[in-house]
Amino acid sequence: MTYDFNAVIDRRNTGASKWDAVGKRFGSEDVIPLWVADMDFSSPQCVIDAIVKRAEHGVYGYAVQQDAYFEAIVKWFKTRHNWQIERDWIAPAPGVVPALSVIVQAFTEPQDGVLIQPPVYHPFKKVISVWDRKVIENPLVERNGRYEIDFADLEIKAAQAKVMFLCSPHNPVGRVWTPEELQRVGEICLRHGVLVISDEIHADLIFRGHRHTPFASLSPQFAEHSLTCAAPSKTFNLAGLTTAYVIAPNPALKKRYEAMLNKASMGELNIFGIEAMIAAYEGGAEWLDALLEYLEGNLEYLKGFVAEHLPQIRVIEPEGTYLVWLDCTKLNLSVKELDRFFVHKAGLALNEGHLFGREGEGFQRVNIACPRQLLVKGMEQLKAAVEELEGARR
Template identity: 35%
Template sequence: MNFDTVIDRKGTYCTQWDFVKDRFGKEGLLPFTISDMDLESSKEIIEALIKRVNHGVFGYSRWNHEDFKNSIEFWYNTRFNYQIDKEWILYAPSVIYAISKFIKMKSNVGDGVLINTPGYDGFFKVIADNDRKIISSPLVKNGNNYEIDFEDFEEKCKTCKIFLMCSPHNPVGKVWSVEELKKIISICKKYNVFIISDEIHMDIVYSGKHIPVLEVAGDYIDNIVLCTAASKTFNIPALGGAYLFCTTAKDRDEYLRILKNRDALSSPSILGIIGTITAYNQCGYWVDELLKYTKSNIEFVKDYLEKNIPELSCDIPDGCYFAWIDFSKLNISSEEFQKALIDVGNVAIMPGLTYGEAGRFFLRLNVGCSLEKVKDGLSRMKIAVDSLKR
């Protein structure tokens, strides 16, 4: 594969390119926004999809079969050296759907749901629109590493029914260590807090090793659900589909009742199922190459900022394909910086405020794209910053 190849996504009903005005108020901006990639999926996935489309019949499909479950089992064995129980596997239309259902299953209206901030903006929405209370435990930046303030975390757990975890953490790219995960679980167990772990970024890890939370759950495993998908890793979110691991028969039965009977969403997109099976069975090599490329892009961003825009800085994250850029040295508001980026630089970069107050003086730059696009975006950013100095 050649990730340097630039692919024109305009005119494909693409959220990032065709609908950039929806979020940024202006057409024609160079976008580094929603967390999908401008990179072409693997040839194996493309060929498998073409073969299925050429069949020409697109009736209802199923997810609950050995091919789907075996591919997931194979992936966890080969990538994480972790043996799952295939009975745990459940389908979801999306990760956020699964999170939403378990928020309702494991808490009541008005209950607290704890998150670490800055945090994925979808978490704020899914908690609030399920009529639960958002409780934030801000991450603490220690050098080039983010850490949980465990004293604050424990205090907040006293008032929560659920901890909604992001592992690896979007947007800061933190990969949790075994010790951190065990401490999180220990505190949640102490206060009977149910854990929902969003691990959709699990394969994008540069430093350390992703540990599926269930691997270190011990006797608290029945109080944790792990939600994830192949979509983020292989750039196939538009195909649809995700999955979760739920270790208790009672919760599996309740979730499936909601999925099938109440929400009528148990018939999956066949292309999403085929995409996942093919990705997990055949495309590990593609992920290995992707990691080299996106890490190199982040390293380029870091080096460029140091040399050309010293008021801005970023660290190399443990994981995720984002450069989390600190612009606090500019001594301007997020709103003022966004205005310059949009009106002067003609570039759309996610403001850190999207991820909560803790991200106020940051930008989240998506580097899941060609190096050429990264260079263009950084040059536009420099033009915007220079305009603020005049």
């Protein structure tokens, strides 16, 4: 079957955050939105059909997890990631970020330390600090265009933490951690009694030459001392349907998580999200393979265009996710100037690098999950803006 990822779908005036919030978020409506991490592609037809069928039923009451829900998740992890999980390990979540908020409340006390690895997905820091926990940073180190974990620093920081948020694959730098790297993380955390919370929401979006390894799959000890947050939302463009879940092999940890989830009244499921997830996991694998091929084409285009026309910008090549980290430090603009330049000169709405931590200053994150013509237009606008900037400096 062929899939048309080149089709441009008009998302304006549909209540889409990515498109309809740009004026308020960036101060301009005249931008191409390549920021928030959802895709400008239609979900697989099997998902659309499942939602339509459920909608035609006409009654949209409270939902429960039925056998098909658990079976779809279990089968997906076995076939896609070679991890045999059990249905009893699966607990609902309204989203990965809300799950992290529940986890912080369930497993830490005020002023306890929670480890993150900046530059990292910015809600991590927010859900730690908003509950009066201490943010402990183990910054990643960039070597020759590839980010790595500073294990010596992690050993020191783990002694100060109770929980670690592991972003795997990593957003925004695009690393797909190797089994060896994850093994070292796990050993350090076990030594210091740190509970690992592995955010694996981008786990299915892996480029050729790399393979995602679920952290908890590496050893029974890691499984017993971790929770995995996952969802089909990034994979199949279901972010608005509340499809996340938590995998907790340790019954005591699962019980503690679910108790706090219920205390916060956040355990309800979305009936359309359930149907969408089951359909995607059961029938969406071929679509996903085609999507990955298209995303690799977008990435190759981006890398080639930047190399040829934008020597002032450096692409940090992702191993996974559809998010690309751009080093713009050679434009020699301040943090605020860089943000204004992209919006008001290049006409692009990207995620500002400084949101991901101090290490992100001078960077921007671009979402390449869009029809190629949109990406081409965006890069042409960026090229013209950089030429104008450089011309004004001469």
